[in-house]
Each structure stands twice: as structure tokens, then as C-alpha cells.
Amino acid sequence: MTNIQQGQAESPAAPELLETGHGEFGTDQMGRILFWIAVAFSAYQIATAAHVLNLPSQVQRAYHVGFLMLLVFPLVVQARDKGRALKALAWALAAAGVAVALYQHIEYKPLLLRAGDPLPLDIVFGVVALVTVFAAAYVLMGPALPIISGAFLAYCLFGEYLPAPLNHRGYDFAQVIDHMAYGTEGIYGIPIYVSATYIFLFILFGSFLERAGMIRLFTDVSLGLVGHARGGAAKVSVISSGLMGTISGSGVANVVTTGQFTIPLMKRFGYRAAFAGGVESTASMGGQIMPPVMGAVAFIMAETLGIEYYEVVKAAIIPALLYFASAFWMVHLEAGKYGLFGLPRSELPSPRAALRRGWYLILPLAVLVYLLFTGYTPLFAGTIGLSLTVLLILGGSVALGLPSQVLRIIFWVGLGVVAASFFRFGIQPILIAAVLLILANVFVDGGRRTLALCRDSLAEGAKTALPVGVACAVVGIIIGTMTLTGVANTFGQFIVSVGETSLFLSLVLTMITCIVLGMGIPTIPNYIITSTIAGPALLELGVPLIVSHMFVFYFGILADLTPPVALACFAAGPIAKESGLKISMEAIKVAAAGFVIPFMAVYTPALMLQDGGPLAEAIGYYPAVAYIVFKTLVAIALWGAAVIGFLRARLAIWERLLAAVAAFTLVAALPITDEIGFALAALFAGVHWYRTRGRAAEPAVERTPE
Template sequence: MTNETRAAKEAEVDAAIHDPTHGGFQPTVEGRILFWIAVAFSLYQIAVAAHVVTLASQVVRAFHVGFLILLAFPLVAAARGWSRPMRAVAWGFALAGVAVALYQYVEYEPLILRAGFPLTRDIVFGVVALATVFAAAWIIMGPALPIISGLFLGYCLFGQYLPRPFNHRGYGFDQVIDHMAYGTEGIYGIPVYVSATYIFLFILFGSFLERAGMIKLFTDVSLGLVGHARGGAAKVSVISSGLMGTISGSGVANVVTTGQFTIPLMKRFGYRAAFAGGVEATSSMGGQIMPPVMGAVAFIMAETLGIEYHEVVTAAIVPALLYFASAFWIVHLEAGKRGLLGLPKAELPSPGNAVRKGWYLLLPLGALVYLLFSGYTPLFAGTVGLSLTVLLILGGTVALGLPGQVLRIVFWVGLGLIAASFFRYGINAILVAAALLILANIFVAGGRDTLAACRDSLAEGAKTALPVGVACAVVGVIIGTMTLTGVANTFGQYIVSVGETSLFLSLVLTMITCLILGMGIPTIPNYIITSTIAGPALLALGVPLLVSHMFVFYFGILADLTPPVALACFAAAPIARENGLKIAGEAIKVAAAGFVIPFMAVYTPALMLQDGGPLAEAIGYVPAVAYIIFKAGLSIVLWGAAVIGFLRAPMLVWERVIAAAAAFTLIAALPLTDEIGFALAALALGLHWYRTRGLTAAAPRATEPADESPAE
């Protein structure tokens, strides 16, 4: 399958997932059935999160996967227009997934008692569970992830026939199925646990915020802040995509949502199509490393490492800001090189007005961040954030129906006090308020439309969770293989042996491994695979635990920007009307900081606000943080100038070479490389300034919005 075909299929499924009309479900009998299944799925997850329904953890996971399978097959069949017989097959797979979930519920205690000694019917249901999960992953995300997981499953079954040191002692078919399909080591492992708790709630939270107008708020603020500046169209893309990343769990979804606006805008104002697509792809994937959500990986990382959520976010803040600063700097230089002005200021929205109109949308996000950093669990924080969003949506309609401004203010103050009462009375206070507002909306003007919008958000959230949830289930096979066979030790020992002679070579080898394993795979399974295989090896080489996981996470993310797969770039290709590989080439230039920062963090953990490293020991923690941020910022400035070939004016070839050498030596963290790097930086910047002292930067040419040509 070509990259274009893969991106087209993903975009097709993504379009079905994100269609906002009636939750995106077709207005047929089958569509209405799927719609209410999706609503029931979301309500079930909310009930579990709010402890309205109390079930064993294994059953919660099984029902979560059962709902995913029930919804996935018929939905994809309807979206792709499968024939009637094929739709019947799809429903057959869906019902088989439900049967597996019910079997786990009915046989919960007996399965625990006979763990390790499965009956024949246990094996049958286990095979059905694996088959439905693999098939669902294939039709939703394409072949990459199922094939990788399938290879690991095959290794469990036949690895004893491989030569040393890759072989294992051998495991029976019943033992492998029991390990993968029951308990918490296979498809119902930590990824599905996190998907069934934290991730689903945050996806639902984002769905409600989007429907309430958060995307428009982000876009208007971005346009108002930087739209008028030099190259403002591309800077809008960087900021809006970064803001979207705070509530989104998919970089590719970011591309196809914000990219529909930002890529044509950049092209209209003079940016090359490939560069416009590269900027959007880079910014959207950067949203996956931007706190507080980080593509929901922050929660899995915290759960996996056994640390607090705020520790993960703290480590990610500086690298994320440097990543977006790098992208912002490079689009600024590209605009200067090509003389591109910003948008007419008179035509842009006011960021102040945008915030004044939509300030209330920031309250749930602010409450979410506050709770997460105050030590509350992500499950509780997500539930509260979602509840507050629903209160704002429902309360807004009720407030509009009240006569007089004073009464409306009293209403909002009262609603705020009720929302704040959760600190004393728990989540039940918010749930009671939401129930009362639902009743009130039935009787006020526009209230039923608001309830319908909330209902549609429930359905849309469930659909958006499908790729993530199914990916978490199928990637559990990889984790199950690691725990059963210990194969990760073989790879880890090889990296450690290389690291004994050169840590840098081990890091490069790990980077290449992550870029290969991360190709075409969503954010969460991407991190799980790379951290399981490569993370322990870096830890054995003395890299701090959190830094080692961030290292593999970042390069797994960047796999969606690097050829040959470059899924985010191929998703941008039809919007930009440009070849996906050309977009990938531009994206790598824009995302240069993403390739550099993980290496710098390994040698100087202070970049991720972590203790340790020779620099912090020599000069102290705070000076080390300030120094490494300054050095990283300078290397970004130099690298951008070298890549784009522009600073105050177009740069000569030898100036670009010196700037690139300075940037590299500042990154290397070897003896004397900092001194050499600063000297080369002073030489490159000083000579360029001296040569251009009598010149001004290339005069920006006046750009007026032009009609889009039918093709580039």
C-alpha cells in the first residue's frame, strides 16, 4: 500500500470520525443504531469514572474493548460503503467482540481461579478476542500496527526455532492465548486500562470543547496575535496547532482539522505548498508533546513509570516550548527570505475580543491543569473538567433564557458555587447540577438544541476514541510478548554493548529504531512500543528514567514526519496539493529542534528540569537550567539560519556552513565543544552582521490574498 493510499484511507476514516453533523453518523436505521451505541459507550465510561457503576478492573477493560469492537466494524463498513454481505460480516465481528466482553463478565471469578489452566472454551474465546482486536486495528489504522503486533505474537508461538540469542524456551498455544487474552498482561494490559479511564475522558472532554467553540477561539487568538506579522499566516499555523494539541490526542487529526484552514491560508500569502504542508504537519505533531495532555501519553507514562503526572508534564514543558520556538523562528526566516508580509491587520479578529467572548471555555481547561498539578488523579481531574464543560454549555442556554442581566449574573455565580462545591462534596455535586440543568434545558428556548448538541458530542467522542482504544488493545500483544519471553532484554543488551564504547552511537541507534517502529502508528501505541523495547537499554546506560522515556517518545512522534511513511505529511498532501515526500522534506527542516533536544537532554538532564548530569553538579541546578536553555535557543537560531539561508539578509554559503557547524558543536556536549560552538556562533553572526551592516533585510513584498489555483 502506498503512502498516498494509506493517508487517503486514514483521512477517510478520520472524516467519518470527525463529521460534526449528528455526531457524524449516517441518517439510516443502521446509522441511528450506531449513534446510540456510541452514546451508550460514552455514558458507560462516564458512569464508571464517576463511580456510579462499580465493576472490577478486568471487567471495565473487557467492556471497554467490547464497545470498541461493537462500534468499529459496522462504522467503518458504513463509512466505506461496503456491500450488504460485507456489512453482515462486520456486524458478526462486532457481536463476537461483545460476546468476549460478556464472557469475561460472567466468568470473571472462575477465570481467576483457573488462571494458567484454561479450559477449551477459554481458548476459543481468547482466539476470538485476539482475532477481533487485530481485525479492528487493520481496518481502522491500516496494516502497520497489526503486522508488527502479529510478528511479536508469532515470536511467542515459534520463537524457539530461531537461532541464539533470539530464541526462547518455547510456549504452548494455550499458554500464549491465556497470557494474551486474559489477565492484565496482554490486550487488557496497562494501555487498555489507561484508555478505559483517563484517555476516553480526555477525548470526550476535547469533543465537548470543540463543539463549544474552542477551535474558533484558538484560531481567532492566533490570528489576532501574529496574523499581521511577517509571515503571519504560517505563524498562525504554529500557534493554533500547538493550542489544539492541548486538547487533542492525534497529530494526524490536528493536520486534517486545523490544516483545512492554515495550509490554504499560507499558500494564499506566498508560502510554497510543500513548506505550508510541512509547517502544519510539524506543528500538529508538536501538539503531541505539548502539555497538559501530550496526546494522552503523559498519563500512560506516569502510570508506567509509577510517578506523578505533574513530573511528566514538568519534564516536557521546556522541550515543547523550544520545539515550537524553533518552528516559529524558521517560518519567520522563510518569510523574510521570500519577502512575505502578514495579513492586513484591519481584517483580523482582535485577540482580546476573542478571549472576552470565549473566556468561559478556558475555565474547564484551567481547572483541569490546576487539578492535575494539585495531585488529583487524572481520572478525577478529567471527570471534573468534562463536567464543568457540560455545565457551561447547558448553563449558557439557561442563562440566555433568563430575563435581565442581574438575574443572569446571579445564575452564573450560583452555578460557579455549585461547581466549586465538589472540593467538599465530591463529583456528585457537579453531577446533580448537570442533571438539574438538563431538566431546565427541556423547558427553555434553544435548550433542546443544546441537549442534542451534547448528545452528539457523546457520540462523536466515542467515535474519536476508536483508533486510540483499538491501538491500545492490539499493542498489548507486544507488551505481553515482552513479559512472557523477555525479548526486550536481547535488544537492550545490544544497545548497552554499543554504549560501552559510545553513548552517542547508542542514542543514534535508539533514534533509528524508534523512527522505524513508530512509522504509521498512532501516538500512544507508538510510545508503548518504543519505550518497552528501547527505554530499558538507555536506563542501563545511565540515562535518567524519565529522560530515557522522553527520548524514545519524541522520536516515535517524529516518525510521522520522516520518510518513507511520514503519515502526518501525507495527510497534509491533499490539502496542500503537493507530494507527501516533498512535504516531509520541509517538515524535517522545520522540526529540527525535535531531533536535537532529546540528545541535549540526555547529556544535560536540566533541559527537562531533571537533577543530575555533570553540568548541574559543576555549577548548580538553576544555573545549569538557564545555561542549557540559552545554548539550545542559540543552536536553534543558528540551525534555522543555516537551513533557510537567511538572517538579516540572504546568507552566503560559507556563513551557512559555519552556522551549521556552530549549531552542531553546541549540541554535541563533548569536551570543548561548547567553547568551539560559541566561538563559531560569534564568528558566523559577527561576520554576517558586518557584511550586512549597510543593508536592510530584503524588503517584504506586498502580498494580497489570491484565489487558489486548482493545482500547484
């Protein structure tokens, strides 16, 4: 067996399967308690999703936040090995968070009856809710998000003293607390509703698939497909991270999972450490716009805009593919520039063998995509996908224990019938089958290991959901401020006033705003903040609704690649053994071509499969789609060549400038700019071909693999 194949046999899948127990929560008594709290959190979420436990929406959201508080504080203190005093404080804050949830449940109906006229005790619990949520966000994610949300909360309380047009009419303390801590406008608004339903379920779905070996499947397939090509190691990173993005809810988590394998592989084959980290960071953040999960933002976007989920996916699919095509193109050029080649096919794993070994892992994902695109709700689709994954994992060890192939086939057919019965009889048949499979696994070889894997997946899913859930809670305060004061109109009017003279300048201003606001903030609150502030302004300038939201979402994600914060890049730093800032500069270079995609979608909505725009009116919808995709590919190719400085050979300075100007004119979409852009592109290609004629593409610098 070759080194690569041996490495794949051992990593990254094997360690995941071996990680059973509560080691990640700590091995002492406190760690064991936190581990089982996490399992209970996941069990509660599954029970509410499957309607085994029916609670009013407000109470369900309150318990979701209560579980978050119960886990966050002790878990952070446990991870940082703090002293007894801080541990006691952590448990006190956790207990306070749970008390708020219980108060919401016990006083549910009275709170509805006295809405807008809170009692002093309501105010006390409201303040406790705000304090615990802010504290949880600070200890889990640092100061950026709490500071931004705190500024909005302060605006509610003191904004009346600001000069016009920033001031508002004024709101007393009780009114602000009532608005933020009760009802569905503040902490318990749409973000936490989506977190308590769709998001947690999909994070759990990804946790089960990852522990079942999905990372190994994606990596093996990627290696087998492109590991032999020029720059194969970096292309493996792009493909595997893109595939992981289909099930992952976090770009940073994607970096630290797939990056553990891809970054050292890229360094081994000659890529600079900073560039290797930049490629992984760029590809992993791109996973946030890759359907079906899209970092769970797709569900919030659909809920916010009041549209079907598949409409969001339809708008995202072409830009996502173009983003990864641009990253693929950039690493191809970098590999050509430095003469970096792949491995012989004989030393790589077979993609067919990988699919034969792990094909069943694709079934839940395929079923999930089918259900989402055929009109079923994300909650229903996520429940089915998760149920099918659990049945496959539990059933796998039972099937292996059967004495003949015929019995195994009968077993799998029967299990498939049970899974399909969900559509007619609901969750009960699946619950019965799951209980029977759990009992069966107790008595078969490897069954207890399988049960441990499922148990650990429940705990790991809850742990992964913590930053997302806490972010959704604290960002609800920003939305609450918008609904209470209408402050978003002030910023929107400024962007609109700029757009009256230049739409392009408005887009640039919005892009900068999204990148600045998105620094250090996870994907979901990032989207919520930027779409709330900047989205309406773009809509007023004539940008289609879903295109305006995708524009701010796109650049909010790219904030994780831009200095000085660059979360994804700093996460890649320890793996690449390089400065996060240097990785960030390389990531911007790799993603440079991708920056053009949202701009082009604004000018030609057909790029996001949306109606409208002069081009579609002039030549028809489908020709417009084909044309804009072709034009975007040309612009990406030109940007890539200009940034890397290589095509068939090293580009001269004037060639790079010519390529950049040609790409810019294709993006601008003003009268005759397309014609100028294509003419300049043809001139660039012709001149470069003529200058390098008679010789094959050659590297500018030779670099020997490590």
C-alpha cells in the same frame, strides 16, 4: 467586516456548532444505530469514571474493548459503503467482540481461580479476542501495527526455533493465549487500562470543547497576536496548533481541524503548498508533546514509570516550548527569505474581543491544569474538567434565557458552588445539576440545540477514541510478549554495547529505531513500543528514567513527519493540494531544529527539569537550567539558519556550513565543544552581520500573495 473576520465568523467554529445529528455515522438506519451506540459508549465511560457504575478493573477493561469492537467494524463498513455480505461480516465480528466482553464478565471469578490453567472454552474466547482486535486494528489503521504486533505474537509461539541469542525456552499455544487474552499482561494490560479510564475521558473533554467553539477561540487569538507579523499566516498555524495540542489527543486530528483554516491561509499569503502543509504537520505533531494532554501519552508514561503525572508534565514543558519556538523561528526565516508579510492589524480579529467572547471555554482547561499540578489523579481531574465543560455548555443557554443580568450572575455563582461541591460531596450534586439543566434546556430558546450539541459531542468523542483504544489493545500484545519472553533485553544489550564506546551513537541508533518503528502508528502505541524496546537500554547507559522515555517518545512522534509513511503529512496533502511526500520533506526541514532538543536533554537533564548531569553538579541546578535553555536556543537558531539558508539575507554555502558546525558542537556536549560552538556561533553572526551591514534584512526572493 474584513474578509478574515468574516471567514472566522463562518469557519471553523460555525460548522462545528451546526453539525448536529448522526450525519458522520450515516443517515440510514444503520447510521442511527451506530450513533446511539457511540453515545452509549461515552455514557458508560462517564459512569465508570464517576463511579456511578462500579465494576472490577478487568471487567471494565473488557467492556471497553467490547464497545470498541462493536463500533469499529460496522462503522468502517458504513463509511466505505460496502455490500450486504461485508456488512453482515462486520456485525458478526462486532458481536464476537461483545461476546468476549460478556464472557469476561460472567466468568470473572472462575477465570481468576483457574488462571494459568485455561479451559478449552477459555482458549476459544481468547482466540476470538485476538482475532477481533487484530482485525479491528487492520481495518482502522492499516497493516503496519497489526504486522508488528503479529510478529511479536509469532515470536512467542515460534521463537524457540530461532538461533541464540534471539531464542527463548518455548511456550505452548494455550499458555500464550492465556497470557495475551486474560489477566493484565496482554490485550487488557496497562495501555487498555489507561484508555478505559484517562484517555477516553480526555478525548471526550476535547470533543466538548471543540464543539463549543475552542477552535475558533484559538484561531482568533492567534490571528490577532501574530497575523500582522512577517510570515503571520504560518505563525498563526504554529500557535493555534500548539494551543489545540493542549486538548487534542491526536496529531493527525489536529492537522485536519486547524489545517482546514491555516493551510489555505498560508497559501493565500504566498507560502508554497508543500511548506504550508509541512508547517501545519510539524506544529500539529508538536501538540502531542504539549501539556496537559500530550496525546494522552503522559498518563500512560506516568502509569508505566510509577510516577506522578505532574512529573511527566514538568519534564515535557521546556522541550515542548522549545519545539514550538524552533518551528516559529523556521517559518520566520522562510517568510524573510521569500518576502512574506502579514495583514494590517485592522483586517484581523481582536484577541481581546475573542477572549471576551469565549473566556469561559478556558475555565475547564485552567481547572484541569490546576488539579493535575496540585496532585489530584488524572481520572479525578478529567472528570472535573469534563463536568465543568458540560455544566458551562448546558448553563449557557439557560443563563441567556434569564430576564436580567443580576439573575444571570446569581445563576452562574450558584452553578460554580455546585461545581465546587464535587470536592466534598462527590459527583451527585453535579449529576443533579446536570439533570435539572437538561430539563431547563428543553424549555428555553436554543436549549434543544445545546442538548443536541452535547449529544453529538458524546458520539464524536467515542468515534475519536476508536483508533486510540484499538491501538492500545493490539499494542498490549507487544508488551505481553516482552513480559513473557524478555526479548527486549536482547535489543537493549546491543544498544548498551554500542553505548560503551559512544553514547552519541547509541542515541542515534535509538532515534532511528524509534522513527522506523513509529511509521504509520498512532502516538500511544508508538510510545509504548519504542519505550519498551529502547527505553531500558538508555536507562542502563546512565540516562535518567524520564529523560530516556521522553527521548523515545519525542522521536516516535517525529516518525509521523518522516517518509515514507508520514501520516500527518499525508493527512495535510488533500488540504494543501500537494503530494504528501513533498509535504513530508518540508516538515522535516521545519522540524530540523527540533531534532536537537532530545539529544541535548540526554547530555544535560536540566533541560527537562531533572536532577543529575555534570553541569548541574558543577554550577547548580537552576543555573544549569538557564544555561542549557540558552544554549539550546542558540543551537536552534543556528540549525534554522543553516537549513533555510537565510538570516538577514541569503546565506552563502560556507555560512550555512559554519552555522551547522556551530550548532552540532553545541549539541555534542563533549569536553570544550560548548566553547568551540559559542565561538563559531559568534564568528558566524559577526561575519554575516559584517557582510550585510548597512542594509536592512531583505528577502532573497519576492513572492506575491495569491
